[in-house]
Amino acid sequence: MSAAKLFDMTGQVALVTGASSGLGVRFAQILADAGASVALVARRADRLATVRAEIEKTGGRAVAIAADLTDRDAMTRAFDAAGQAFGTVTVLVNNAGVVTSARAVDVSEDEWRRVIGTDLDAVFFAAQEAARRMLAAGKGGAIVNIASMLGLSVAKGVAPYAVAKAGVIQLTKALALELAFKGIRVNAIAPGWIVTDLNREYLASEAGAAIKREIPTGRFGEARDLDGALLLLASDAGRFITGETIVVDGGQVVAVRG
Numbered sequence: 001m002s003a004a005k006l007f008d009m010t011g012q013v014a015l016v017t018g019a020s021s022g023l024g025v026r027f028a029q030i031l032a033d034a035g036a037s038v039a040l041v042a043r044r045a046d047r048l049a050t051v052r053a054e055i056e057k058t059g060g061r062a063v064a065i066a067a068d069l070t071d072r073d074a075m076t077r078a079f080d081a082a083g084q085a086f087g088t089v090t091v092l093v094n095n096a097g098v099v100t101s102a103r104a105v106d107v108s109e110d111e112w113r114r115v116i117g118t119d120l121d122a123v124f125f126a127a128q129e130a131a132r133r134m135l136a137a138g139k140g141g142a143i144v145n146i147a148s149m150l151g152l153s154v155a156k157g158v159a160p161y162a163v164a165k166a167g168v169i170q171l172t173k174a175l176a177l178e179l180a181f182k183g184i185r186v187n188a189i190a191p192g193w194i195v196t197d198l199n200r201e202y203l204a205s206e207a208g209a210a211i212k213r214e215i216p217t218g219r220f221g222e223a224r225d226l227d228g229a230l231l232l233l234a235s236d237a238g239r240f241i242t243g244e245t246i247v248v249d250g251g252q253v254v255a256v257r258g
Contacts, residue, residue, distance in 0.1 A: 006237045010035035013086040014234065015079065017069050017126060018096030020047035022196040023146070026223040027093050027230055032060030034231060036091065039082035040064045041075075061086070069096045069122040079129050090141040091234050092130040094123045094168075097146065097161075104159040112160050119164035124171055127186070131179055140183025144233045145172050147190040149249045165190070169245050176243030185242040187233040192249025194221040216251035 014031045018024035020042035032038045032055045040048045040062055048064035055062040063085040067074040082089050097119045100111050127143050134141040150158060151165030169188055176186040193211060195203055202208055203220055212220060229246045232238045247253055 007231045007235045008035055009091070009231075009235055012036040012090050012234075013039070013082065013088060014091035014093060015039040015041060015082050015089045015130070016093040016095055017041050017122075019051060020044045022198060023191070023194065023223055023226065024093075024095045025051050026226070027095055028062065029055060029060075030227050030230060031091070031093070031234065032062060033058070034235065036234075037061040037086040038063075039078070039085065039089065041067050041069070041078050041082075042096065043068050069126065070117050072125055075122075075126055075129060079133060083133070088133055088137040088139055089130055090134065090139055092126060092141070092143045093230070093234070094126055094143065094145040096122070097164075099158065099161045101157050103157060107160060115160035116164050116167075119161065120167040120171070123168055127171075127175055131175070131184055134184055135182055141185070142234050142238070143175065143179075143184065143186040144230065145186070145188040147172070147188040147245060149190050149192045149247060149253045151190060152245075152247065152253050172245060173243045180242050185233070185238065187238070187241060187243065188245040189226060189229045189233065190245050190247045190249070190253075191226060192221055192247070192252045194223060194225065196223065214252060214255065215249070216255050219250065221248065221250060 014036040016024055016028045019028045019040035028038045028040055040051055042048055045066040052062045052064040065078045065081045067078040098115055100115050123145055145168050147168040148165040150162040151169045154162050172186050172188040226248055229248050
């Protein structure tokens with residue numbers, strides 16, 4: 001089998017959360033380029049429309065669905081809309097997330113619940129919804145949760161985020177164990193420092209330079225550095241992989257943990 005065929009996503013229906021900016025846009029584009037029909041889900045309808053247009057301009061298929069990931073009814077409707085457009089979702093990329101930066105003693109209850117609610121609770125409920133529909137349709141599929149290297153190591157000032165991402169990694173294992181018998185694979189990607197529009201200015205600062213010195217490869221990641229891991233876990237190339245977390249961080253976790 002050729003490499004192109006191995007990673008071919010033709011006939012698959014992918015739903016990507018947080019698809020209006022950052023890594024979500026890249027994930028949606030890569031899946032569409034590989035042949036999947038893609039449901040773009042996020043809150044900002046105007047940005048989703050732009051991403052959809054870009055995908056369609058290059059011959060891909062996409063539908064834009066505005067929804068708040070933390071609203072379970074809205075996400076149910078999002079899955080309904082994806083199904084009406086393309087059929088049962090067979091690939092879920094749980095990408096949407098938020099972060100807070102504060103000392104643990106200063107984190108408010110509202111902020112704690114906002115981060116945990118978005119980065120862990122919503123990941124579970126989206127995966128649950130996707131799995132229920134795959135099972136009802138008698139189809140296998142793939143769920144790819146976007147975790148973080150901070151789910152494996154820790155840094156100061158990001159306690160809620162680190163806890164949520166550690167939870168995502170454990171959730172990935174638990175779901176994989178329960179769903180494997182029906183052909184539903186559940187895996188995670190744990191990115192390190194990947195340059196996006198949200199952190200570009202910070203990573204270009206002196207603080208960013210200090211972080212870069214801790215990365216064995218000597219550079220920050222680019223969005224394209226996650227392409228291979230995504231396609232491996234979403235396509236038949238990874239059909240015997242489940243319950244795993246692929247760390248894509250330039251070796252930083254290895255350097256910290258040894």
